[in-house]
Amino acid sequence: MLDRKAFSDLARKLRSSTQARVIEAADLRRYSRWKIGGVASLLIEPNSVDDVRRVLAVLAEVPCPKIVIGDGSNLLFDSRGLDGVAIRIGAPLSRIKIEGNTARVEAGSWVPHFARAVGCSGLGGIQHTIGIPGTVGGLILMNGGSQRKGIGENLVSARCADMRGDVREYTKADCAFSYRHSALQDKALVVLDAVFELTRGNAGEIRREMISIMAERRRKFPKNLPNCGSVFLSDPEMYGVIGTPGFAVEKVGLKGLRRGGAQISPLHANFIVNVDDASSDDVLWLIHRMRTRVHEETGFWMDCEVRHVAPDGAMRMAHGSAAEKFANATVGV
Known part of the structure; x- marks a missing residue:
């Protein structure tokens, strides 16, 4: 070290x-x-x-x-x-080039900006990403999206560098996209840029759809306090039996629960908000409580979208770090 x-x-x-x-x-x-x-x-x-x-x-x-x-x-x-x-990988790497139905975008491009750019060009397919705060590179790694869609549906290829700086192009097939996952997550890679194949449509209709998506997100999701978006993944099997993670957390009575400076949002129970200088332990405690309580009541384990970054650089799903830290703790409510 x-x-x-x-x-x-x-x-x-x-x-x-x-x-x-x-x-x-x-x-x-x-x-x-x-x-x-x-x-x-x-x-x-x-x-x-x-x-x-x-x-x-x-x-x-x-x-x-x-x-x-x-x-x-x-x-x-x-x-x-x-x-x-x-x-x-941020704003300096955010160039977008659109030719026909194809868009090449650098990995640091902010997702809403990319969605608006292609939408204004009359190209559809990624409208669902308009409200997602993050970069294109991160979205590709986790096959992010909304409305149960993923950005990988429109990806043609992605150029990535390994940790030595050697570059290779990965096709859509190489990425092996599944719900909120790609094979790229399992490799030590930096996404550099990507090519997307989009669908020609009416720019006005695409714009109206994105405005509608944003209005719905503003209505449902907390915006005034720091948060990471959805904490837990929506598992298709659990969704069919119980519903969304937010619904499950609310049903077991944890909506609004606070620990230190972190709180399960009173507006949407799959969000944890930083209400007063929260620590990482505050958030991990709430994640562990949400996950174990829902499992006790429903039999389903919820897995996190969020990754915890430890001081030694280890990056793992936050529910793993939470379980390791608080498995033997008395959690109360």
Whole structure:
């Protein structure tokens, strides 16, 4: 593990050999939709696709934890911080090129911006993503979407770099998309850009559909407090018997439950909101309580969409971290 001087030396090397923005002692709360997290030793924002490759080549020689993040919408950073490097794929990598029914987009593009861009060009197929806060790269990795659709339905291919900076193109078949999952999640890869095949339609109708989706999201979901969106995945088997995760949590009486600065949203019970400087442990405690209580009452285990990032860089589904931390705790309600 590197000490502070070694991270400072690494920062100088990155500044001299790449065009990336390099931040030492980065406050991860600034990069979290939950506004939760400690300090990362380094945070790096590459300036271009080629810059990503250069950054990865430098980091490949360094024995420290490395994580890749986008908009932080499906991550819970640990309040103890990250003793390593966070590589952020963001706004500098957000170019969009539309030709005919095809769109090539860089991985740092904000999803609502991408959806609007193709919609205004009269292209449909990804309207369902309009309200999803996050980057295209992150959405591809988890096959994100809404209305039980996934972005993978329209993907043709994605270019990804491994942690040495070597680039390979992955086809839709290579990605093996399933509900909120892709094979890319199981590999140490950085999505660089992707090609989508879309459907020609009427720009006005597409725009009206997206406005309707946004209005519905504003009505149903909490917007005024920091949150990561849906905490638990909607399992098709559970959905057919019980309903959505939010409905299940509400039925077992946990809607509105608070622990420290975190609360199960009184508006939608599949959201956890940061009401007062919540810690990662506050959120993990609530996740464990929601999951175990629903299992006790229904027999179904709910799995998280959210991933917890530990101080050593280990990234795992948040319900796993929650169970490990609170399995033997007395949780009360």
